[in-house]
Amino acid sequence: MTTATKKHAHLLGFIQHGVNSHATGMWRHARDKVEWNFARPEYWQHMARTMERGLFDAMFIADELAPYNTHEDSSDAIVKWAVQCPTHEPSTIVPIITGATKHLGVGVTLSTAFEHPYSMCRRLSSLDHLSSGRVAWNIVSSYSKSEWDAYGQKMTDRSGRYERLEEYMELCYKLWDSWEPGAIIADKASGIYADPEKVKVVSHEGKYYKCNGRHFCAPSPQGRPVLWQAGSSGQGRDFAAKHAEAIFAVHPTVERMKGYASDLNERLSGTYNRAPGSVKLIYGLQTVVAETRSEAQEKYERIRACIPPEGALAWMSGHFGLDFSKFEPDAIVQNIEVPGIQGLFDSIIYAKGGAPVTVKEAAMIYAQGMGMPVAIGTAADIADQIEHYMDEGGADGFMLAATYTPGCFEEFVDLVVPELQRRGRLRTRYQGTTLRENLLEH
Incomplete structure (x- = not known):
């Protein structure tokens, strides 16, 4: 394989709009947010410029709508140990990030569970306009009991969630596509701004949603945001294969990555008549880089030392909808069934190559970075691992999970x-002007 034919990696910085992201306890790390405040624009502007300097496709903002309350039937441990708490609303920082950059996109996680498609489309179209076409939507439907409790609603049955989500997307597409080409006339002499014949009234009456109105935003630069998904179950993979332009997945081994890529491409071509490889597969990866391997290993140990065991257990309980405090620490997770995100639970089950994993071990593995593989070493070591995952695992790119910020991204950009x-x-420069153009670039 020549340099010219090698596949380029797509890079995304994986964070939350909060004091702590996906490595629990990092707020107490000696190098975390030194002289930075996550609640101020300057921090996000610096993070954005750092990622753009590294030619990342986007900053990807995960979200959770309320503190997890599964552990001991309470959110006390979540609050106590700053387990993704406090977390601010993700879309509020999109204009700050894109205003500080020219090319960097933003993937924003927004739940369909408590927001009507009409307002969702309006918000995303507005953000796409403000960013000059650099917004992606990570489509989620709220899996956590705490979210439904916070909104005062009974949690919907998991079996019907994708049927509801399909209708949600059907209505979103109708709204985004309702302005025809040439609808905007903007004739100052006559005073006519738009032709109502070319701006459809969307009349929708389905099983779950009703709408009778025009999309309130003119077409944005991308028409609709880049659609992102993290489908892991069978239904989730089908939904992702049908709708997504990029898919985020967590797999701890190259064998699991390869199997996932094969399965997704089969669904793409066999079920939805989409070309194999037409959807970007982005795998989770955590990196710890230094000038020497020994220094990198020392960094890694300092990161692990920051993880609070109870906070780790509380996060795992919240994510998987099962109170793990009721199990013995030495219980084997392979013998436990969870009601939550099975695909991510598999990342723990296979964290040791299929060997038994205890509850205590699982909590610490998950709290470090959701069970993602960790690349530790020099820039060359990490590049080797990235190439291996691309060539053997089918990865098109990587969601780089934050540890201490902004340092972990500065180090990756400067060294890797x-x-x-x-x-x-x-890439050595951005080719496109929109996120879709850059993300779908080979």
Whole structure:
């Protein structure tokens, strides 16, 4: 394989709009947010500029609508140990991020559970306009009991959730596509701004949603946001294969990655008549880089030392909808069934290559980065691992999970990015003007 034919990696910075992201306890790390405040624009502007300097596709903002309350029937441990808490609303920082950059996109996680498609489309179209076409929507439907409790609603049955989600997307497409080409006339002499004949009234009456109105936003630069999904169950993979332009998945081994890529491409071509490889597969990866392997290993141990065991257990309980405090620490997770996100639970089950994993071990593995593989070493070591996951695992790119910020991204950009570029594995400039153009670039 020549440098010219090598697949370029798509890079995304995986964070939350909060004091702590996906490595529990990082707020107490000596190098976390030194002289930065996550609640201020300057922090996000710096993070954005750092990622753009590294030619990342986007900053990807995960979200949870309320503190998890599964552990001991309470959110006390979540609050006590700052387990993704406090967390601010994700879409509020999109204009700050895109206003500080020219090319970097933003993937924003927004739940369909408590918001009507009409307002969702309006918000996303507005953000796409403000960003000049650099917004993606990570489509989620709220899996956590705490979210439904916070909104005062009874949690919907999991079996019908995708049927509801399908109708949600059907209505979103109708709204985004309702302005025809040439609808805007903007004739100052006559005073006519738009032709109502070319702006459809969307009349929808379905099983779950009703709408009778025009989309309140003119077509945005991308028409609709880039659609992102993290489908892991059978239904989730089908939904992702049908709708998504990029899919985020967590797999701890290259064998699991390869199997997932094969399965998704089969669904794409066999069920939905989409070309294999037409949807980008982005795998979770955590990196710890240094000038030497020994220094990197020391960094890794300092990160692990920040994880609070009870906070780790509380996060795992919240994510999987099962109170793990009721199990013995040495209980084997492979013998436990969870009602929550099975695909992510598999990342724990296979964390040791299929060998038994105890509840205590699982909590610490998950709290470090959702069971993602961890690349530890020099820039060359990490580039080797990235190439392996791309060539053998089918990865098109990586969701780089934050540890201490902004330092972990600064170090990746300063050390790993030049090595990837030297190997012909990362772009040297942005080719497109929108997120879709850059993300779908080979």
